[in-house]
Amino acid sequence: MANPFEYAPAPESRSIVDVAPSYGLFVDGEFVDGSGETLKTVNPATEEVLSEVAVGTEADVDRAVRAARRAYTRVWGPMRPADRGKYLFRIARILQERAREFAVLESLDNGKPIRESRDVDVPLAAAHFFHHAGWADKLAYAGLGPDPRPHGVAGQVIPWNFPLLMLAWKVAPALATGNTVVLKPAETTPLTALLFAQVCQQADLPPGVVNVVTGAGETGRAVVEHADVDKVAFTGSTEVGRSIARAVAGTRKVLTLELGGKAANIVFDDAPVDQAVEGIVRGIFFNQGHVCCAGSRLLVQESVHDEVIASLQRRIGTLRVGDPLDKNTDIGAINSHQQLERIRELVGIGEAEGAQRWQPACDLPDRGYWFPPTVFTDVSPAHRIARDEVFGPVLSVLTFRTPDEAVAKANNTTYGLSAGVWTEKGSRILAIADRLRAGVVWANTFNQFDPTSPFGGYKQSGYGREGGRQGLAAYLKGASH
Amino acid sequence: MTDRLAVRKTSKLYLGGAFPRSESGRTYAVTDARGAFLANAAWASRKDARDAVVAARGAFAKWSGATAYNRGQVLYRVAEVMEGRQAQFCEEVAAGEGLSAGRARAVVDAAVDRWVWYAGWTDKLASVLGSANPVAGPFFDFSTPEPTGVVAVLAPQRSSLLGLVSVLAPVLAGGNTAVVVTSRDRPLPAVTLGEVLATSDVPGGVVNLLTGDAGEIGPWLAEHDDVDAIDLTGAPPAQAMELERLAAGSIKRVLRPPAEEPDWSADPGLSRMTPFLETKTVWHPIGL
Numbered sequence: 001m002a003n004p005f006e007y008a009p010a011p012e013s014r015s016i017v018d019v020a021p022s023y024g025l026f027v028d029g030e031f032v033d034g035s036g037e038t039l040k041t042v043n044p045a046t047e048e049v050l051s052e053v054a055v056g057t058e059a060d061v062d063r064a065v066r067a068a069r070r071a072y073t074r075v076w077g078p079m080r081p082a083d084r085g086k087y088l089f090r091i092a093r094i095l096q097e098r099a100r101e102f103a104v105l106e107s108l109d110n111g112k113p114i115r116e117s118r119d120v121d122v123p124l125a126a127a128h129f130f131h132h133a134g135w136a137d138k139l140a141y142a143g144l145g146p147d148p149r150p151h152g153v154a155g156q157v158i159p160w161n162f163p164l165l166m167l168a169w170k171v172a173p174a175l176a177t178g179n180t181v182v183l184k185p186a187e188t189t190p191l192t193a194l195l196f197a198q199v200c201q202q203a204d205l206p207p208g209v210v211n212v213v214t215g216a217g218e219t220g221r222a223v224v225e226h227a228d229v230d231k232v233a234f235t236g237s238t239e240v241g242r243s244i245a246r247a248v249a250g251t252r253k254v255l256t257l258e259l260g261g262k263a264a265n266i267v268f269d270d271a272p273v274d275q276a277v278e279g280i281v282r283g284i285f286f287n288q289g290h291v292c293c294a295g296s297r298l299l300v301q302e303s304v305h306d307e308v309i310a311s312l313q314r315r316i317g318t319l320r321v322g323d324p325l326d327k328n329t330d331i332g333a334i335n336s337h338q339q340l341e342r343i344r345e346l347v348g349i350g351e352a353e354g355a356q357r358w359q360p361a362c363d364l365p366d367r368g369y370w371f372p373p374t375v376f377t378d379v380s381p382a383h384r385i386a387r388d389e390v391f392g393p394v395l396s397v398l399t400f401r402t403p404d405e406a407v408a409k410a411n412n413t414t415y416g417l418s419a420g421v422w423t424e425k426g427s428r429i430l431a432i433a434d435r436l437r438a439g440v441v442w443a444n445t446f447n448q449f450d451p452t453s454p455f456g457g458y459k460q461s462g463y464g465r466e467g468g469r470q471g472l473a474a475y476l477k478g479a480s481h
Numbered sequence: 482m483t484d485r486l487a488v489r490k491t492s493k494l495y496l497g498g499a500f501p502r503s504e505s506g507r508t509y510a511v512t513d514a515r516g517a518f519l520a521n522a523a524w525a526s527r528k529d530a531r532d533a534v535v536a537a538r539g540a541f542a543k544w545s546g547a548t549a550y551n552r553g554q555v556l557y558r559v560a561e562v563m564e565g566r567q568a569q570f571c572e573e574v575a576a577g578e579g580l581s582a583g584r585a586r587a588v589v590d591a592a593v594d595r596w597v598w599y600a601g602w603t604d605k606l607a608s609v610l611g612s613a614n615p616v617a618g619p620f621f622d623f624s625t626p627e628p629t630g631v632v633a634v635l636a637p638q639r640s641s642l643l644g645l646v647s648v649l650a651p652v653l654a655g656g657n658t659a660v661v662v663t664s665r666d667r668p669l670p671a672v673t674l675g676e677v678l679a680t681s682d683v684p685g686g687v688v689n690l691l692t693g694d695a696g697e698i699g700p701w702l703a704e705h706d707d708v709d710a711i712d713l714t715g716a717p718p719a720q721a722m723e724l725e726r727l728a729a730g731s732i733k734r735v736l737r738p739p740a741e742e743p744d745w746s747a748d749p750g751l752s753r754m755t756p757f758l759e760t761k762t763v764w765h766p767i768g769l
Contacts, residue, residue, distance in 0.1 A: 127617065143609065238732065245729030250722025257732065414706075414731075433763045435546075437630075441763045450616035454624050454760045459709065460732040468614055470624060470760050478752070 007320070010327040012114045017105045019191065022052040025060055025214060026197035028067035029207025035059050039216065041190055044111035045324050045333040045368040053190045056213035061182065061222040064211035068153045068180040069228055071208030076180050077150070085136030088176060090203040092129035095122065098199070102192055106164055107324040109191040111333030111369070112287050114325050124449055125168035128467075131451035132176035135472060139177060142469050148476040150178035151254060152230035155223040157244075158193075159236045160186035160335050161290040161391075166235050167193055169466045171210060172451075177475040179231060180209050184223045187216040188336045221247070229253060231475065235292075238389075238415075238460050256464025256474045258292065258456055260389040261417030264410035265295030265446065266400075266432065269304045271422035275444065277311045280395070283420055283446040285319065285331055285373050289393040290339070292461070293418035295446050297386060299406050302399045309377060309397065316373050317360045331393060334369040343371050343392035350376050350385035355396070381412055389415070403428065407435045416458030420446045439465070492522045492668070494529060494692060495675030497536035498685015503693075504528045511668060514579025522668045525691035527701045530660065533689035534707050537631040537658040540686030545628045545656040549604035556600035556653060558681040563593050569673055574642050577667035591746055592646040598749075599650040606655065606754065614762070621765045626758040628656030629734055630709030633702035635695040635716045641667035643745045645674065648714055651753035653687065657710075660689045660702060664715065668692035696720055703727035710734035710757050714742075 022038065024031045034054025041050050054060070076084065095102065102125075103118040112121070139148050154174040158166040163185060174181050185193035197212045213219055217240075224232050224244050231254050234244050238259040248255050265283050267276045283295025300308050324332035334340040351357050355376040364370040371392055379386050379396040386396050400406040410419055419438040421429050433441040439457045442448060449455065454465035464474045492511075493500040502508075505526035511519045544552070563570070567589055575585035611625040632652045637644030641664045652659045663671035675690045691698060696717045703711055704727040711728050713721050713736060721738050728735050736756045 241732060242729050245732065246726045249725035249729060249735075259732065429765070433761075439759060439761060441761065443763060443765045445620070445764055445766050448616070448618065448620060448764050450614065450618070450622065453614040453616050453622050453764070454612075454762050456760065458629075458759050458761075462732060463734050465760050468624065468762075469612055470610075473755075 007328045009323070011323060012104055012107075012325045012327060014104050014108060014325060016101050017108065019051050019105070019108070023054065023190070023194050023214070025054050025056055025064070026194065026200075026210070026212040027060070027064045028211065029201065031197070039187065041109060041188060043108050043368075044335050045365070047367050050109060051191065053194070053214040056184070056215040056219040056222070058222045061213055061219065061226055064182045064213050065153055065155070065226045065228050067208035068182050068211055071206055072152050072180040075206040076175075076209050077178060081137035081139070081178070084175065084178065085133045087203060087205050088129050088133030088136060088172065091199060091205070092126050092133060094199045094202055095126040095129060099123065099126070102164055102195060104325065105195055106192050107332065109189050110160065110163055111324050111335050113329040113332045114327055115329065116287060121162055121165045124451070125164045128168040128172045128451040132172035136176045139472065139476070142472055144473055144476055145478065148177070150475060151477055152179060153182065153228060154179045154231040154233060154475065155182050155226060155229035156233045157184045157220040157223060157236065158186060160189040161287060161292070163189040164192040164196065167196055170233050170235070173466070173471055173475050174233075175209065177472055179475055182211045182213060182223055182229070184213050184215060184220045190214040224248065233464075233474065234258070241462060254474075257462035258464070258466060259460065259462040260415055261292045261294065261457065261461050262297060262387065262389055262413045262415045263293055263295045263418040263420065263438065264297045264299050264436075265420035266406050266410060266422065267298065267300045267304070267308055268423035268425075268428065269301040270424045271444075272424065273304070273308055273311050276308065276422040277315050279420060279422060279444070279446045280312055281315055281319070284395045285393050286447050288331055288334055288371070290335060290391055291447065292389075293440060293447065295418075295420050296390060296395060298395055298397045299400050299409055300397060301406075302401050305399050309375070312375065313358060313360070316375065319360070319373055321362055321370065321372060322365060331373060334371050334392065337369055339391065340369040340371060343390055343394060346385055346388060346390045347374060347394060350379075350383065350394075350396070353383045353385070355379045355383055355385060381409060387413065403432060407432060411437045414460045417461035418442065490520065492520050492672045492692065494523045494525055495672070495679065495688070495690040496529065496533050497539075497689065498679065500675070500679070504532070511666070513576040519576060520669060522672065522692040525662070525693035525698055527698065529691055530698045530701045531705070533660040533691060534631060534702070534705055536686035536689050537660050538707055540684055541630060541658045543684055544658055544687045547656075549607070552654070552656065553600045553603035555682045556596055556603065556650065559677060559683060560593050560596035560600065562677045562681045563596065563674070566673060566677060570642060570670055573669045573673060577641050577669055578639070588643050592643045595643065595646045596650055599654040602654045602754065606758070610755070610758065610760075619767045621767055622762065624760050624762040626655070627761050629757045629759055630657060631707060632657045632659050632757050633705070633708045633711040634659050634661045635699055635711070635713055636661050636663050636671070637715045637742050637745070638664045638666065638695075639742050640745050642670035642674070644742070645671055647745045647749060648712055648753065649688065651749065652712070652757055653683075655754050655758050657757050658687045660691065660708070662691050662693060662695045662698050662702070662715065665694045699724050700727055703733070704730055706731045708733060710736070712736040712756075713738045
């Protein structure tokens with residue numbers, strides 16, 4: 001029988017993007033050569049080298065921090081807040097105008113489906129700048145004290161899963177509150193940050209207010225450990241988060257961390273199954289599961305387990321895995337070879353520990369980094385795939401009988417970033433949400449984000465919030481959120 | 482009358498709502514500001530600290546789940562019971578801190594009033610710190626403050642009562658439970674506060690008071706995986722950085738110590754509550 005979900009390819013043109021063969025660092029308003037080595041950034045869907053970027057050295061980072069300090073002291077700090085806001089509005093508008101360019105570039109460098117970069121990453125990034133632009137001259141009304149002051153220079157290190165969006169989450173509030181920025185994008189996804197640097201030029205943002213230093217872990221360490229950085233913000237793994245927390249211990253630097261997660265997505269027996277299945281898919285297969293708040297543990301009430309799993313498998317069978325630039329693609333490429341190995345290792349452990357692996361029949365491209373959507377059933381809470389963050393399209397299914405058991409299992413993790421609840425009963429939603437130790441709870445939905453909505457974790461998922469009034473506190477001195 | 486032999490008090494820990502001796506059997510001599518012997522205090526050990534964390538974790542669900550109104554009444558009750566023990570507190574503060582009777586009285590009054598101030602905060606935090614978030618989509622999205630969990634508190638070394646209450650009450654007001662290491666040299670007001678807490682309505686385990694040395698017990702608490710946050714106010718200055726590094730192991734929230742012990746009579750604002758509060762955001766779809 002012919003698959004009724006066959007679609008003709010509908011690739012987005014990449015001609016809108018002009019990727020240079022190499023990029024320098026963006027320091028003090030211009031692109032400059034780095035003093036160290038370079039690294040190649042590849043398209044994970046094809047393994048084609050897209051460009052070479054500089055690996056920022058300690059000296060490069062120092063140059064960037066000095067530029068940021070100068071800009072803070074002379075220009076950005078003294079500037080009328082309303083004018084700071086206007087620059088952010090400009091940036092938001094340019095991001096909207098160049099949205100297609102950013103979306104294509106993001107999908108090329110990251111491997112995520114164009115449907116997501118076009119409909120989620122880029123519009124949300126623009127929205128973050130637009131939202132925070134308005135805060136710039138209204139900080140006195142934020143309930144964070146009568147005259148909240150910026151820290152100074154913010155050193156920001158961001159991950160590869162939402163390169164532009166995480167940049168926006170970091171840069172927009174920092175600038176709105178009057179800080180200047182040294183940003184270190186992820187090693188495997190530097191290109192949209194470099195395009196953003198061009199946007200800063202296009203907006204006539206004063207030199208030094210935003211500096212982009214590309215590189216890998218050592219470059220990030222240099223940013224975090226630079227003595228003249230006042231504020232450190234990091235999104236990434238809990239392991240790196242720990243080392244950063246140790247590095248800033250005993251200094252005057254203030255720190256916010258947005259780390260890993262192992263979110264429970266709880267489905268009660270009264271939930272509408274079709275909606276819940278859509279939410280489960282959105283929870284774990286969005287962005288190939290490269291999402292810190294991914295709903296990677298499905299907790300399904302025992303009485304509906306078989307029905308939910310059958311429906312879920314049917315739905316997963318219709319997901320299209322392949323070319324990220326194809327507008328029909330649901331699941332793109334795994335971001336890097338290293339991440340693919342990590343996913344394979346944990347999936348192997350899942351099988352070895354006795355969980356049942358299920359994957360749909362699915363053709364994967366010959367080149368590039370790919371992993372099919374995967375569901376493990378018969379998972380016990382002690383299994384590694386129920387405890388470790390896989391950061392890939394791998395769902396672990398556990399069951400429960402009572403609401404108490406659901407809450408206990410959901411909270412049985414060192415993480416506490418997000419959770420989901422699916423039920424028709426409003427009072428149950430509120431009771432469960434109350435008891436979940438997680439920073440974001442989605443009820444009958446999943447993976448929703450908005451610049452007005454604070455995001456961040458409990459426990460070892462980090463501290464501090466991004467977004468909303470509460471998110472501003474991270475960038476203001478002595479601010480109580 | 483004059484020939485009556487005094488009944489001396491054995492000073493103990495306050496742990497899980499009971500008053501045990503240190504499991505280590507250790508005690509140490511507490512002297513007044515001039516060096517004269519006052520009492521032997523229990524010298525808490527690593528095991529006591531770990532027991533205290535278990536007690537605090539056990540008490541967390543009930544305390545954090547109580548209504549804000551209820552928590553406010555319980556904290557106000559602490560102030561009421563403390564007021565009745567005013568004379569005893571004045572005597573202990575005067576002896577330990579070397580204050581005149583008048584100054585000691587002012588300190589005790591301020592400590593009682595601090596409980597009243599925080600009692601009044603419990604049911605205002607969500608209004609002041611929470612928000613309804615106008616997201617760009619068909620969702621009702623709101624954020625509320627929630628307690629971080631089990632908080633280890635290294636209480637101030639100098640201000641043995643007002644300082645202690647100033648660091649403990651805000652932790653409780655937010656719905657956390659606490660493991661407190663008291664002032665090492667001036668532990669007696671803390672011991673009496675434990676008796677106040679035990680006879681007010683604070684559930685056992687919500688507050689655990691360990692008399693002893695923050696320098697010795699601090700590292701065990703800082704690296705304990707079931708402690709969610711640590712207040713380093715009373716940490717030995719030379720050790721603060723190491724404690725912060727240890728706390729990084731389980732991503733604890735750390736309230737760094739001030740450069741020097743602050744003036745505890747100043748208005749504390751929200752600065753001691755928000756470090757031990759998380760923001761939870763809940764999204765609900767809107768639809769027919």
